[in-house]
Amino acid sequence: MSSFLCSGQTREKGNIELTPIVGYSASYQLDSFLFGSSSVSSIQLGIYGNYFFNNRWSLRTGLLYQKMGTNNVDFSIFTNEYSERTNYITVPLTLNYHFGTKRNWYVNYGIGVGFLTNARASYNGRNGFIDTNNVANSTQFEINGGIGYKFKISPKFLMVFENSNLIGLTKTTEQRSGKNFYMSFNIGAVFKI
DSSP, X not given: OXXXXXXXXXXXXXXXXXXXXXXXXXXXXXXXXXXXXXXXXXXXXXEEEEEESSSSEEEEEEEEEEEEEEEOOOOSSSOOOEEEEEEEEEEEEEEEEEESTTSOEEEEEEEEEEEEEEEEEEETTOSSOEEOTTTBOSEEEEEEEEEEEEEEEETXXXXXXXXXXXXXXXXXXXXXXXXXXXXXXXXXXXEEO
């Protein structure tokens, strides 16, 4: 009986999982965070694919829709009223390490690339945002990492809760030095194919 329960969570070489996710996200730009920027919150949508090398290691990639940006706070010394919104289709590539007696915990670390779909900004307290696609970098290179937990709902259905983070290595626009920091808390369904 215990081997049956464990097999619902552990995977073997060659197993593939698909995991559609939805999550709550918050993002900053690293330079604006130091000066009191408030986060830009949004919903993250996507799907992950996980290929298992053995019951401990897997390679994960996916396709995610992510909204990022910054809300700067106006300080008396550092006057910088600037808000930015950037939307990306992101492709992460991470190595996952699965641990625990049923391998239901995992941590991951890797790289990713985001492709800009839209960029807008608001300067010096203007009402509304203006299009900044012409000065925004079309590609964002990033470092990704996170931790998650899978649990069994039924013998053929697993769910996952995870925290996923990224740090952008690319400036968001040509004029500004801002690089994105993004954090999300996701829930998803796990399907073994």
